[in-house]
Amino acid sequence: MAALVDLRSDTVTRPSPAMRKAMAEAEVGDDVYGEDPTVKQLQERVAEIVGTEAALFVPSGTMANQIALRAHTRHGDEVIIGRGAHCWRHESGALAALAGAQTSMVGTDGRFTAAEVRLAFKAVDPYQAATRVVAVENTHNMAGGICWDRTQLAEVIAATHELGMLAHLDGARIWNAAVATGATEKQLAAGFDSISVCLSKGLGAPVGSLVAGSRALVKACHRFRKMYGGGMRQAGILAAAGLYALEHNRSRLGEDHANARAMAEVLANVKGLKVDLGSVQTNIVMIDLERGTPDAIVTPAKAKGVFLGTAGAMRIRAVTHLDVDRAGAMRAAHVIAELAATL
Numbered sequence: 001m002a003a004l005v006d007l008r009s010d011t012v013t014r015p016s017p018a019m020r021k022a023m024a025e026a027e028v029g030d031d032v033y034g035e036d037p038t039v040k041q042l043q044e045r046v047a048e049i050v051g052t053e054a055a056l057f058v059p060s061g062t063m064a065n066q067i068a069l070r071a072h073t074r075h076g077d078e079v080i081i082g083r084g085a086h087c088w089r090h091e092s093g094a095l096a097a098l099a100g101a102q103t104s105m106v107g108t109d110g111r112f113t114a115a116e117v118r119l120a121f122k123a124v125d126p127y128q129a130a131t132r133v134v135a136v137e138n139t140h141n142m143a144g145g146i147c148w149d150r151t152q153l154a155e156v157i158a159a160t161h162e163l164g165m166l167a168h169l170d171g172a173r174i175w176n177a178a179v180a181t182g183a184t185e186k187q188l189a190a191g192f193d194s195i196s197v198c199l200s201k202g203l204g205a206p207v208g209s210l211v212a213g214s215r216a217l218v219k220a221c222h223r224f225r226k227m228y229g230g231g232m233r234q235a236g237i238l239a240a241a242g243l244y245a246l247e248h249n250r251s252r253l254g255e256d257h258a259n260a261r262a263m264a265e266v267l268a269n270v271k272g273l274k275v276d277l278g279s280v281q282t283n284i285v286m287i288d289l290e291r292g293t294p295d296a297i298v299t300p301a302k303a304k305g306v307f308l309g310t311a312g313a314m315r316i317r318a319v320t321h322l323d324v325d326r327a328g329a330m331r332a333a334h335v336i337a338e339l340a341a342t343l
């Protein structure tokens, strides 16, 4: 059988031999005591890339988002979130359960405007939740990896600050957004009060995210990291994978975008499927079915060695990454096209 093509997510990559070597050779110490030199190096490197005073290494993107939002809010506060955002949809209700915050959902495809922020903002009075934070996701996962327009982003951040709120960026895939738009990560992160980034998505590290911002924000997040169980000991082994990923796997993300595009162009011409090519801007392809169910494609595709995800009642999601080459992406496209004919 041909090699397996796993398009369920860009989190399924396995560390390469060179990355494993960097991990094995990492200098380590107890990071809960603040003594791991490799973790410190990674934190400094990420702060430098996104242009913040400091950054903090945490086990997951979920923890990075949740401790930042926790640091920005008090119980009973409100967070404005773009529809379908990861920090609302896929983080097990943590915002409500752990931060005690409620959410106000805006926009339609993950993006929203400054006018929508102004409309959603609630004036502080005894009868309403205090709206404290606006959370942006770039690229936006569930909207198909789309990138925010930088003017729109600047307007949203300006409105947020004008209203006395803080702006949080879920930049799990900020690296993809930078490659796709030609802007630097620092430009895309500018103006945000907190930024979360992931090393274990397109960059191919096995574990790890960071939350970046001012020294004061990172100090507050440090306490919540410990409270949420994210203090790690000889974490330099993991940080070394992150440093390796930043150095070697960031600039190649364009290959994943090109593979996603090639796959999408085949699928856009298949009867029974709908692919919005305009939204295929990075490494995610959303495939809408005109009839049938995702299962009718996902299950037989798996038997043919092509693993896909579902993203709704009539939607399949395919994500390209480091461990999928052009031949694999094209094979997947042809398997999906063949199965679509049977719907």
Ligand SMILES: Cc1ncc(COP(=O)(O)O)c(C=O)c1O
Pocket (backbone or CB within 6 Å): 059, 060, 061, 062, 063, 065, 086, 087, 137, 139, 140, 141, 170, 172, 173, 198, 200, 209
């Ligand atoms: C946009 C976005 N933010 C945050 C996360 C959470 O990352 P983790 O799985 O490391 O908790 C993900 C995971 O896929 C994501 O897509």
